[in-house]
Amino acid sequence: MTTLVSLFPENRRFDLTALGRLCIDLNANEINRPMEQTVTFTKYVGGSPANIAIGMSRLGRRVAFIGKLADDQMGRFIRTYLRDNGIDDSGVSTDHTGAVTGLAFTEIKSPTDCSILMYRDNVADLKLGPLEVNESLIAESRALLISGTALAASPSREAVFVALEYARAHGTPVAFDIDYRPYTWKSPEETAVYCHLVAEKSDIILGTREEFDSMERFEQNSDRSDRYTAAKWFDRGAKLVVIKHGKEGSIAYTEDGLEHRAPSYPAKVIKTFGAGDAYASGFLHGLMSGWDVARSMAFGGAAASIVISSHSCSDAMPTAKAVEDYIQRCERGEITAG
């Protein structure tokens, strides 16, 4: 049994500070059809790190956010939602240059064929500057979560590196979610270089197999196995590497050389996105609770199944009781894949 609870310092004001984008999701109401035929959408707070922060807060964790919002109705909607969900927004600044809120229109063609159409020109989240990174939030947190998309442009990119410096100075462990969104970046090479630099400074690295491949683009060794990937990052200081495989579940590696596997839970899938964010929040909650790695992964997987069985990502993030109930219902055979 491997636990990582000792990684997280005790007696801090927050369990997690998340850094990255706060956006809007507009999820198609008319599901199972292409965007061309979709005419109405429901608005939710979105953005992977926002979803993870909201998920952690629903699980009873104390959460803060570092980011930047547009000075418009959408920005105010997001701030209100964060506050209503008990998330400390003192590290969330407001842009005054006319930047806009990032929008993600989700197309739900079928439960397995979903895509996101993103509007990300001149977005406020990527305007977060190095001087706007709130050091005291990082010093007062048991962990810092970095979303890889925050590296896609300056000055947000520099802000991430400043946050990493503060984390190191205050002994705050870093969880890095690669969160690769190709349309935000100029080139795959740029993604590989900057994500690599951050992964080298991270304690926990989370990503899908494809995301690790995108970050390891310049890897000399042709071995693309999960085990090789994990060994590479342990060499560079990581303590835990988690590789997600969609419906096939996830695999985690720990420094002690052990491999931990979690199958997924059944789900009546409405759309697949949001799975990774729910998984991350459930998984980090489990680790911080002192559970072993495999149990934490399973809990994250159950949270993911709940979210993909729902219309939204952020709004659908479950409480701990809802996740536990879901696991029990699956064990009793009351929930099957739909």
Ligand SMILES: Nc1ncnc2c1ncn2[C@@H]1O[C@H](COP(=O)(O)OP(=O)(O)OP(=O)(O)O)[C@@H](O)[C@H]1O
């Ligand atoms: N179709 C599915 N059925 C059941 N569980 C799933 C399914 N897809 C994903 N999951 C669960 O969610 C976890 C993370 O999913 P995935 O590997 O798709 O991450 P991701 O690609 O980061 O997600 P996202 O689509 O949000 O970006 C998986 O390990 C699994 O437990």
Ligand SMILES: O=C(O)C[C@@H](O)[C@H](O)C(=O)CO
């Ligand atoms: O990550 C995004 O910007 C879009 C998300 O808000 C969406 O909810 C999703 O894809 C979750 O991973």
